[in-house]
Amino acid sequence: MLLVNWDTRRHEFQAGQWLKGRVYEERCDLSPSGDKLIYLAANQKPPYYAWTAVSRPPYFTALALWPNHGTYGGGGLFESERSILLNQCGGARRMPAGFRLPANVRVRPIGEWAGRGEDEPIRVARMRRDGWMLADPGTSTEFRWNAQMNWEFVVPQRWRKTRDSLTLERRILGIGERNGPWYVTEHRLLSDGDEVVMDFGRSDWADWSRSGELLLAREGKLSRVKTSGGRAQIRVEQLIDLGGLRFEQVPPTPGALRWNGQRIFGRKLK
Numbered sequence: 001m002l003l004v005n006w007d008t009r010r011h012e013f014q015a016g017q018w019l020k021g022r023v024y025e026e027r028c029d030l031s032p033s034g035d036k037l038i039y040l041a042a043n044q045k046p047p048y049y050a051w052t053a054v055s056r057p058p059y060f061t062a063l064a065l066w067p068n069h070g071t072y073g074g075g076g077l078f079e080s081e082r083s084i085l086l087n088q089c090g091g092a093r094r095m096p097a098g099f100r101l102p103a104n105v106r107v108r109p110i111g112e113w114a115g116r117g118e119d120e121p122i123r124v125a126r127m128r129r130d131g132w133m134l135a136d137p138g139t140s141t142e143f144r145w146n147a148q149m150n151w152e153f154v155v156p157q158r159w160r161k162t163r164d165s166l167t168l169e170r171r172i173l174g175i176g177e178r179n180g181p182w183y184v185t186e187h188r189l190l191s192d193g194d195e196v197v198m199d200f201g202r203s204d205w206a207d208w209s210r211s212g213e214l215l216l217a218r219e220g221k222l223s224r225v226k227t228s229g230g231r232a233q234i235r236v237e238q239l240i241d242l243g244g245l246r247f248e249q250v251p252p253t254p255g256a257l258r259w260n261g262q263r264i265f266g267r268k269l270k
Contacts, residue, residue, distance in 0.1 A: 016058025
């Protein structure tokens with residue numbers, strides 16, 4: 001997996017480090033400035049097998065690290081630049097030798113049941129904080145081990161986020177697809193009367209940027225959706241295709257090894 005910085009105003013992309021392992025995207029978060037990333041990763045190899053870490057994107061190199069001993073629990077949220085809500089049980093919040101936090105950074109559990117679940121409570125807490133509203137919790141099947149999806153939503157779970165007269169809807173169709181993503185999602189754009197203006201189909205992620213653009217990720221491609229000028233003008237404009245990139249051994253820059261300092265840059269893409 002490659003970590004990439006995306007300037008969503010200029011649409012410039014900078015490649016940083018690759019990680020040979022799985023990053024659990026629903027248990028990750030950026031600090032308000034975008035200067036720090038907290039993430040849960042696993043490679044099932046010693047010494048940590050799975051861990052929660054804080055780094056300076058676009059680098060994965062850990063400045064703070066908490067061993068996770070599996071992928072049940074782990075990850076966290078930034079409450080502020082100097083406050084981290086960690087999804088770890090009691091003693092698991094101790095860091096091994098060689099890792100430390102600045103004295104002015106506070107860490108506390110994300111809630112009473114920290115470390116005792118999987119994507120919750122991080123996923124829902126982050127979505128609500130970022131302006132998403134649950135429109136329908138949906139109805140799913142019971143867990144099925146040998147099915148195409150471990151859980152299939154007979155009635156999709158629907159989350160919505162509105163900007164001006166348009167609403168972006170995220171629909172969760174299933175969880176745990178065989179040879180597919182963990183969350184099977186699709187996105188669509190609705191009018192203020194709930195009419196479907198554009199259906200993007202299966203896609204990995206979509207959201208409104210701070211500058212008001214609708215951004216979309218699917219099949220390794222990042223795009224923006226032009227929504228000005230009326231419905232007839234709505235179209236998808238591809239910004240970059242990351243599908244052809246391959247693993248490289250990338251050492252951290254000196255800045256990626258320090259908690260504070262100047263902005264971190266990676267290798268410019270496109």
